Amino acid sequence: MSKSLKKLIDINRLREFKNKLNAQNVFDMWPDGAEAHNAMWGGRDITAAFNNGTVSEHIADGTFKDIFPGDYITKQVTISGKTYDVTWVVADCDYWINKGNGDTGMTAHHVVIVPQQSIFNTNMNNDNVTTGGYAGSRMYRETIPACATGIVGAFGADHILTFSDMITNTVENNAVSRGYCGWAGASAPWGVWASVQCNLMTEHMVIGSPHYSSSGIDDAIVTRQMSAFRLSEKAINYNRNWWWFRDVVSSVFFACVDGEGLAHTYYASGTCGVRPFALLK
Numbered sequence: 001m002s003k004s005l006k007k008l009i010d011i012n013r014l015r016e017f018k019n020k021l022n023a024q025n026v027f028d029m030w031p032d033g034a035e036a037h038n039a040m041w042g043g044r045d046i047t048a049a050f051n052n053g054t055v056s057e058h059i060a061d062g063t064f065k066d067i068f069p070g071d072y073i074t075k076q077v078t079i080s081g082k083t084y085d086v087t088w089v090v091a092d093c094d095y096w097i098n099k100g101n102g103d104t105g106m107t108a109h110h111v112v113i114v115p116q117q118s119i120f121n122t123n124m125n126n127d128n129v130t131t132g133g134y135a136g137s138r139m140y141r142e143t144i145p146a147c148a149t150g151i152v153g154a155f156g157a158d159h160i161l162t163f164s165d166m167i168t169n170t171v172e173n174n175a176v177s178r179g180y181c182g183w184a185g186a187s188a189p190w191g192v193w194a195s196v197q198c199n200l201m202t203e204h205m206v207i208g209s210p211h212y213s214s215s216g217i218d219d220a221i222v223t224r225q226m227s228a229f230r231l232s233e234k235a236i237n238y239n240r241n242w243w244w245f246r247d248v249v250s251s252v253f254f255a256c257v258d259g260e261g262l263a264h265t266y267y268a269s270g271t272c273g274v275r276p277f278a279l280l281k
Contacts, residue, residue, distance in 0.1 A: 016128040025201075032065060038069060045074070059109050060108075064093050070109060073090075075154040079146050079147055079149070086120050088114070089113065089114055091112040093110075097109070097110075099221055106164075106279075110277050111224060116235075117275070123139070125136065125269055129268055130253070132170070134168045134248060140199075147274065155280065158281075160197050165193055165221060166194075168218055170187065172186055175194050179250065180212070187214050189216065199277060200276060202218060204225065212253070218248060240272050242257065243272050244274060
């Protein structure tokens with residue numbers, strides 16, 4: 001190499017530049033806090049970091065250091081006697097902060113975790129009715145509590161938060177659905193507070209806006225799309241299967257995602273996938 005060329009190349013700066021291109025260094029240099037971390041895709045296996053307590057430490061202090069949407073934790077979960085291997089994806093940081101019933105709402109730092117794909121398939125109701133809204137569904141009354149027991153068993157009671165969620169509890173069968181003017185039935189413009197450890201997601205949480213939800217109350221507490229779904233279309237429908245939202249569509253339909261990735265609807269007695277979210281601390 002000629003002397004003149006050597007003068008043009010600063011080896012130390014070249015090495016510094018190469019190091020900055022290293023992905024982990026980018027993560028390490030990223031600003032702390034939920035807002036900053038919600039803007040960055042991770043996509044890494046952080047199971048070991050969760051198991052050794054590092055993930056919980058950095059959630060608790062609000063830095064979310066080395067935790068980003070798309071990162072995932074692999075855990076087995078046992079639901080109603082059946083055990084499933086589940087990849088739990090970080091969907092958002094502090095999504096539920098200050099939300100919920102009471103004077104202060106949720107104050108603990110947390111990340112939302114969701115299964116990468118449906119854990120299993122079941123129906124919303126045994127019959128094609130949405131009577132009682134989501135709160136009156138078999139899904140909410142039977143399946144979701146079983147999921148909560150499994151998730152707490154997998155991660156430990158110290159790591160899964162109980163939170164207040166607003167859900168529909170009344171369907172007016174003579175009302176016109178907001179999802180489609182030709183459908184009868186809509187959830188009433190009020191709901192009920194529920195204390196839960198996991199729940200089904202809504203259209204707004206995943207797609208970013210209501211498509212077939214029949215009234216504003218279905219998405220009243222969840223006011224924006226979660227970051228993982230904003231950053232990755234693949235996260236919405238990882239394996240191209242049908243799966244449930246909790247939004248009431250009409251007197252016979254609930255909302256869902258179909259196998260082609262479309263916002264869709266399905267009869268309440270139909271079988272679709274279950275992807276419950278939980279708040280991990």
